[in-house]
Amino acid sequence: MKKLYVIIMLPxxxxxxxxxxxxxxxxxxxxxxxGRLDENNPTATEMTASETRLQLRAEHLGENAEFFARLDFxxxxxxxxxYDWELREGFLKFRLGKAFDFKIGRQILTWGTGDLIFINDxxxxxxxxxxxxxxxxxxxxxxxxxxxxxxxxxxELSLVWTPRFEPNRLPTGRNLSYYNPFLGRIVGEGYYFxxxxxxxxxxxxxxxxxxxxxxxxxxxALYFYKGFYKNPMGAExxxxxxxxxxxxxxxxxxxxxxxxxxxxxxLEGGYFDSRDDQYGDKALMPNSQVxxxxxxxxxxxxxLTANIQWQADVITNYDKYEAGQIAMGAYVRDEWRHxxxxxxxxxxxxxxxxxxxxxxxSPTDEDAYARAxxxxxxxxxxTITMGGNFFEGKHPATDFGQFQYNDNxxxxxxxxx
Amino acid sequence: MRNxxxxxxxxxxxxxxxxxxxxxxxxxxxVELMKQAHLKxxxxxxxxxxxxxxxxxxxxxxxxxxxxTMLRIxxxxxxxxxxxxYFKKPSDVSRLSFMVHKSADGNDSRWIYVPAVDLxxxxxxxxxxxxxxxxxxxxxxxxxxxxxxxxxxxxxxxGKLDGKDVYVIxxxxxxxxxxxxxxxxxxxxxxxxxxxxxxxxxxxxxVRIFRADKIQDIEGITTVTSRSIENVKKGSRTVVxxxxxxYNLGLTDELFTERFLKNPPREYIQ
Numbered sequence: 001m002k003k004l005y006v007i008i009m010l011p012x013x014x015x016x017x018x019x020x021x022x023x024x025x026x027x028x029x030x031x032x033x034x035g036r037l038d039e040n041n042p043t044a045t046e047m048t049a050s051e052t053r054l055q056l057r058a059e060h061l062g063e064n065a066e067f068f069a070r071l072d073f074x075x076x077x078x079x080x081x082x083y084d085w086e087l088r089e090g091f092l093k094f095r096l097g098k099a100f101d102f103k104i105g106r107q108i109l110t111w112g113t114g115d116l117i118f119i120n121d122x123x124x125x126x127x128x129x130x131x132x133x134x135x136x137x138x139x140x141x142x143x144x145x146x147x148x149x150x151x152x153x154x155x156e157l158s159l160v161w162t163p164r165f166e167p168n169r170l171p172t173g174r175n176l177s178y179y180n181p182f183l184g185r186i187v188g189e190g191y192y193f194x195x196x197x198x199x200x201x202x203x204x205x206x207x208x209x210x211x212x213x214x215x216x217x218x219x220x221a222l223y224f225y226k227g228f229y230k231n232p233m234g235a236e237x238x239x240x241x242x243x244x245x246x247x248x249x250x251x252x253x254x255x256x257x258x259x260x261x262x263x264x265x266x267l268e269g270g271y272f273d274s275r276d277d278q279y280g281d282k283a284l285m286p287n288s289q290v291x292x293x294x295x296x297x298x299x300x301x302x303x304l305t306a307n308i309q310w311q312a313d314v315i316t317n318y319d320k321y322e323a324g325q326i327a328m329g330a331y332v333r334d335e336w337r338h339x340x341x342x343x344x345x346x347x348x349x350x351x352x353x354x355x356x357x358x359x360x361x362s363p364t365d366e367d368a369y370a371r372a373x374x375x376x377x378x379x380x381x382x383t384i385t386m387g388g389n390f391f392e393g394k395h396p397a398t399d400f401g402q403f404q405y406n407d408n409x410x411x412x413x414x415x416x417x
Numbered sequence: 418m419r420n421x422x423x424x425x426x427x428x429x430x431x432x433x434x435x436x437x438x439x440x441x442x443x444x445x446x447x448v449e450l451m452k453q454a455h456l457k458x459x460x461x462x463x464x465x466x467x468x469x470x471x472x473x474x475x476x477x478x479x480x481x482x483x484x485x486t487m488l489r490i491x492x493x494x495x496x497x498x499x500x501x502x503y504f505k506k507p508s509d510v511s512r513l514s515f516m517v518h519k520s521a522d523g524n525d526s527r528w529i530y531v532p533a534v535d536l537x538x539x540x541x542x543x544x545x546x547x548x549x550x551x552x553x554x555x556x557x558x559x560x561x562x563x564x565x566x567x568x569x570x571x572x573x574x575x576g577k578l579d580g581k582d583v584y585v586i587x588x589x590x591x592x593x594x595x596x597x598x599x600x601x602x603x604x605x606x607x608x609x610x611x612x613x614x615x616x617x618x619x620x621x622x623x624v625r626i627f628r629a630d631k632i633q634d635i636e637g638i639t640t641v642t643s644r645s646i647e648n649v650k651k652g653s654r655t656v657v658x659x660x661x662x663x664y665n666l667g668l669t670d671e672l673f674t675e676r677f678l679k680n681p682p683r684e685y686i687q
Contacts, residue, residue, distance in 0.1 A: 026508050061683055093680065101680055110535040137533035151676060217526075219675075259526055263541045298541045303548075305541065350475070350653065351551030380481045380507040416508030
């Protein structure tokens with residue numbers, strides 16, 4: 001009851017505050033309904049989504065600083081009905097002198113060049129939302145962070161400190177099933193628990209840095225990350241058996257993106273340094289990896305844009321990785337992994353209709369994931385979207401193979417104000 | 418006999434000379450007129466700011482709105498320009514910012530910033546003939562088509578349009594262009610502003626009409642504060658209204674970089 005009270009009161013408090021100060025308010029109301037297509041899915045419910053969402057955005061522009069908040073209220077009835085709310089963004093932004101920009105508070109963070117492929121962007125993602133048909137903005141989960149950008153005149157240096165580690169949000173088995181490595185099979189609800197986050201200590205904060213510089217047609221950047229794997233990639237032995245953990249991670253990388261050959265070309269590389277497994281011999285910890293990405297996008301016809309991407313990654317101590325996986329009876333991936341993607345976006349009827357398709361395919365993991373959607377802007381306020389998510393996989397342990405029972409279609413209606 | 422022979426020859430020579438000179442002179446005039454009109458319409462002041470409301474009206478009369486703030490800086494008159502657009506409405510694009518670096522050589526660059534995902538993305542800008550935010554205006558209609566891309570002919574130096582004295586100029590793309598095959602401009606003689614432009618396709622059918630619907634003096638600069646494009650074929654039209662216009666604000670190139678794309682300059686954009 002107490003929670004319900006909070007849910008009802010918060011928007012009212014929000015509105016009252018908005019009237020008091022010069023706060024600009026807008027947002028949207030949205031219904032999202034999705035169902036699974038595969039009867040074998042061991043999830044708790046057949047609904048991949050059934051929710052009503054209210055997003056309120058508030059903005060205040062002061063003399064020397066600006067404030068922005070994005071607050072979501074959700075009534076989710078895909079299984080047992082539940083109310084939920086989340087502050088998706090709530091930050092203060094200001095400029096100091098001529099060369100410093102600050103953004104402090106709960107915020108969405110993105111950098112890097114990939115299209116739905118992330119190498120140096122080690123910021124939190126929300127795959128529960130991504131696979132269920134929520135808007136693209138929900139792929140990114142917020143982080144409580146301090147961000148500083150410095151402009152010394154020859155580029156931009158961005159520093160992001162996230163005092164408390166923010167993990168990725170992964171399917172839990174309620175609406176979407178996933179592969180449980182300890183059980184060696186795809187599971188539904190009942191097996192999921194949030195792995196313990198790293199202790200709240202100063203040295204367990206996440207630190208990310210980017211230096212970027214425009215060089216001719218190309219934007220070039222260097223990246224560094226010190227923190228943890230965003231997925232619970234490792235395990236620790238406890239008296240109760242193996243427990244999933246977020247292992248220490250450093251990432252070093254670089255990227256380049258710009259217009260050439262009548263389109264946009266991007267290249268990105270990164271070294272994932274697994275700090276808890278420096279020699280690759282710890283079977284319960286992830287091995288270090290090197291990633292490379294190539295992408296190209298161009299407008300192939302009026303109102304038709306297409307892109308292709310190729311990502312390759314290699315395990316640095318493959319022999320030891322392979323021995324470890326075999327000893328545990330776990331899935332052994334290839335030393336080199338390739339992932340090919342393509343996106344097609346077609347705008348029709350004066351951009352009122354948007355047809356969009358995105359395909360991931362890995363020839364080495366032998367799995368695939370397709371996203372398709374049809375969006376119609378009925379009026380400036382009302383948008384109707386139909387879409388689907390489709391997974392294929394030969395092995396239940398691969399990135400997309402583990403979601404093979406989650407094929408779903410959805411309908412979404414949004415009213416913006 | 419000699420005279421009899423020479424008379425027509427001289428006449429013929431004069432005619433040939435006239436034929437050689439006339440198009441040259443009038444083409445020269447036409448180019449100069451189009452250049453002046455282009456600079457007046459797209460390069461007013463050294464920089465500028467406006468609040469823009471676009472009314473997108475479809476065949477059935479259904480209206481949609483796009484509201485944004487626009488900043489512009491000219492690096493050279495008739496040359497490079499930079500545009501900054503900050504969207505306010507509708508709700509699904511509010512706070513989105515968009516930037517174009519228009520290059521005189523035709524290789525424009527475009528970027529978009531989507532604040533909800535903190536994403537800066539360059540956009541492949543191959544097609545200048547594609548629609549600007551779903552309206553009847555193309556990217557080229559927003560920032561102008563350089564006069565050197567077309568061949569101009571003065572069709573009528575003493576034309577009339579709605580009682581105003583106009584130059585009627587016909588323009589044909591130098592290189593084949595899918596946007597139009599022929600354009601007829603009616604340029605107000607006193608203001609040197611195109612009051613109307615008719616676009617024709619390859620078959621000679623009129624496809625689009627541009628109109629300067631309202632012209633005002635703002636800070637001493639003749640400004641088209643309401644303009645429209647009618648898509649004759651589709652039966653739709655878009656009316657663009659400019660308010661809060663300000664020129665020569667002292668904008669700098671720095672504002673048109675990724676830094677300010679992510680952090681809209683609040684001195685100009687509220």
